[in-house]
Every structure is written in structure tokens, then in C-alpha cells.
Amino acid sequence: xxxxxxxxxxxxxxxxxxxxxTIDGPDGKAKKLTLYLFESCPFCVRVLKVIKNKKLQLEMRxxxxxxxxxxxxxxxxxxxxxxxxxxxGNKDDYWMYESSDIIHYIEKQFA
Ligand SMILES: N[C@@H](CCC(=O)N[C@@H](CS)C(=O)NCC(=O)O)C(=O)O
Numbered sequence: 001x002x003x004x005x006x007x008x009x010x011x012x013x014x015x016x017x018x019x020x021x022t023i024d025g026p027d028g029k030a031k032k033l034t035l036y037l038f039e040s041c042p043f044c045v046r047v048l049k050v051i052k053n054k055k056l057q058l059e060m061r062x063x064x065x066x067x068x069x070x071x072x073x074x075x076x077x078x079x080x081x082x083x084x085x086x087x088x089g090n091k092d093d094y095w096m097y098e099s100s101d102i103i104h105y106i107e108k109q110f111a
Contacts, residue, residue, distance in 0.1 A: 004039045007048040008060055032088040035102075036073045038064035043099035044083045050103050054110045 001009075035051070035058050037044035051058055061069040063082055074080050077095030085102045087094040096102055 002039070004045065004048075007045065007052050032059075034059045034061060034086040034088065036061045036063055036069060036077075036084040036086065037082045038062055040064075041082050046099050047083045047085075047102050047106075050106055054106065056106070056110060 035044075035047065037048070037060060039062070061073075063070040063073055063080070070080060073082070073084055073095075076086065076093060077084050077097065079097060081097055083097075083099055083102055085096040085105065087096060096105060
């Protein structure tokens with residue numbers, strides 16, 4: 001199993017402790033998080049390490065392995081750059097680019 005696959009796959013203990021990744025928005029409604037990424041991207045690995053440390057189970061979409069994910073990233077976020085965190089709200093989706101912004105957001109939401 002590659003280092004990347006290990007980061008993508010929670011172990012048994014982490015599965016038991018895993019936090020379901022929905023957060024409350026300012027409107028009190030849950031929001032869903034989806035991470036767009038691909039394996040050879042070092043910025044994605046930085047984000048994955050934080051997700052792993054926080055024991056979060058996010059939906060991951062590999063844009064290299066699945067053209068449909070690449071298309072939805074470009075259509076929705078306007079750019080094919082990864083990592084990108086999609087924050088699904090009730091009305092609008094927010095597409096957050098930049099690994100440092102994503103890490104900051106996750107650290108803040110799951111402190
Ligand atoms: N400053 C960005 C850099 C991200 C970046 O360069 N991602 C590369 C992969 S490692 C990428 O998506 N390149 C393809 C593209 O920009 O369309 C970050 O920290 O997230």
C-alpha cells in the first residue's frame with residue numbers, strides 16, 4: 001500500500017474514532033465537505049495528513065483517476081487545481097483552493 005493510500009484509508013482504530021464530517025454553518029445547517037485531490041500532489045498530502053491526524057472521514061475525489069471528478073471541479077470551482085475543498089451548503093457550494101487555507105479551515109472547524 002502506498003503512502004498516499006495509507007493516508008486515504010483510515011485504519012480500524014481510526015474508523016472507530018472517526019468524526020463524521022459535516023459541520024454546522026452560520027445558519028445552523030450542516031454542511032458537507034469533499035476533498036478533490038490526486039496522488040502525486042504534495043499539497044494534497046499536506047492536507048491529508050491534517051485530516052488523518054484529526055481522524056476525519058471526508059469524501060475524497062481523485063481527479064486523476066476519475067475524469068468526472070476533474071470535470072465537476074473545473075465546472076464548480078472554475079479551476080482544475082488540487083487540493084480543493086468543496087463545502088456544500090444548503091444553497092451554494094463553496095470551493096476552497098490553496099492547501100494552507102484548507103488546513104487553516106479544518107484546524108479551526110475541528111479544533
Ligand atoms: N498553492 C497551491 C498549489 C497547488 C498546486 O500547485 N497543485 C497542483 C498539483 S501539485 C495542480 O493542481 N496543478 C494542476 C493545475 O493547477 O491545474 C496550494 O498550496 O494548494
